Amino acid sequence: MNIAAISQVALALLTQFGLRVLGAIALWIVAQWLIDFGLKLMRRAFRSRQVEPTLINYIVNIVAVLLRIVLIVAILGFFGIETTSFAALLAAVGIAIGAAWSGLLANFAAGAFLIIFRPFVVGDTIKAAGVTGTVEEIGMFTTTINTLDNVKTIVGNNKIFADNIENFSANPYRRVDLKAQLHHAVDHEDAIRRLKQRISQIPHVLNNPAPDVEILEFNLAGTVLAVRPYCHHEHYWQVYFATNKAIRETFGEAGYPVPEQNYRFIEPTPDGTSASVVQRTSLS
Incomplete structure (x- = not known):
């Protein structure tokens, strides 16, 4: 057994693998910086067009998740892992998670509709899903409401969207x-x-x-x-x-x-054999 040759091969493999790890780390750092920079530009562009802040956060969060998934797939491809099978596996996992978390996805869909149709916005006082208070945040899955007695209440978006919504701030008086x-x-x-x-x-x-x-x-x-x-x-x-x-x-x-x-009622006698009519006066 040629130990020197094996050592050289192992060293070459470790060097190659180490360079790939360093390259993956560098790719992750640079890509993360680019993603954050792009998200900042996107947020700034939406704000310049006076888009609703809740809608901005909603879109930016979705884009951020999608870009990071793409980044992970790219890094796996950099290591030589077959990304096609990984994408299929990711889709299968997504279907399984979707079936298990159907309620969570329903809240996500309801949140999208709340953002699109805008029955209320942040700062409005509403009554929905049995909760009355001021809307503090409309999230991807839940809506945060501060009740009139100053209790922070988190309600699922699907429960709000499926119920009647009373918006007390919509009309001028x-x-x-x-x-x-x-x-x-x-x-x-x-x-x-x-x-x-x-x-x-x-x-x-x-x-x-x-x-x-x-x-x-x-x-x-x-x-x-x-x-x-x-x-x-x-x-x-x-x-x-x-x-x-x-x-x-x-x-x-x-x-x-x-x-x-004034009201009248029948009051039985102690022996229970007869009754008498009694008149009482009640102050309103």
Whole structure:
């Protein structure tokens, strides 16, 4: 056995393999730099065209994944590995993963539709999939929503896309719906006039459209008024609470009696042989 010859062959092979490894590392570093540079140029081009930031992140992430897959295949080809069979294997793995992760792919497809059709954008306040809050991020698979009580909630895109979506930020204003109970002895016209005047003075209540105060229904206590001021979405809860306070203060200043509701029920006697009719009064 010629050890010297074997050593020379082994050294040549190791040298060749080492050069290929170094070349692969260099190729990976240079290609990664080029990919990052290209993605930056792509992001800058989209921003110059004022494309939605969420859509930019969506497209850039997809392109980045595809380019890195191509880079891995190229490096394997550099080492002499048959890339055709690898591509077939990659496709088979993709099909297997797709079957196993059908729900994840459904979220991915739903995310694409959310980006394309844009029922809402980042910063909108929405109600979807049973969650109400402000949209913080629309991702590839999930959407992040900060609820009204400041809880970060992550919801699958497919669940949002398959449900009804209420976008509270889409229209320039929204209506606040409240009720005001009157005593049956109170003149409803006087109450309506007082409420309209008082509510129109609340900050952030719009004059166009003007607040609505009308008779909604009647009950045993008296007339029920529908009190409906309009405001911009960001002022909704301020106007809601201020209107409740205005109703209470307006009726108190006017000296209106407190609404009462009388009801009757049958109360059995202790021995259970007879019953008596009892009348109670409940303050509304």
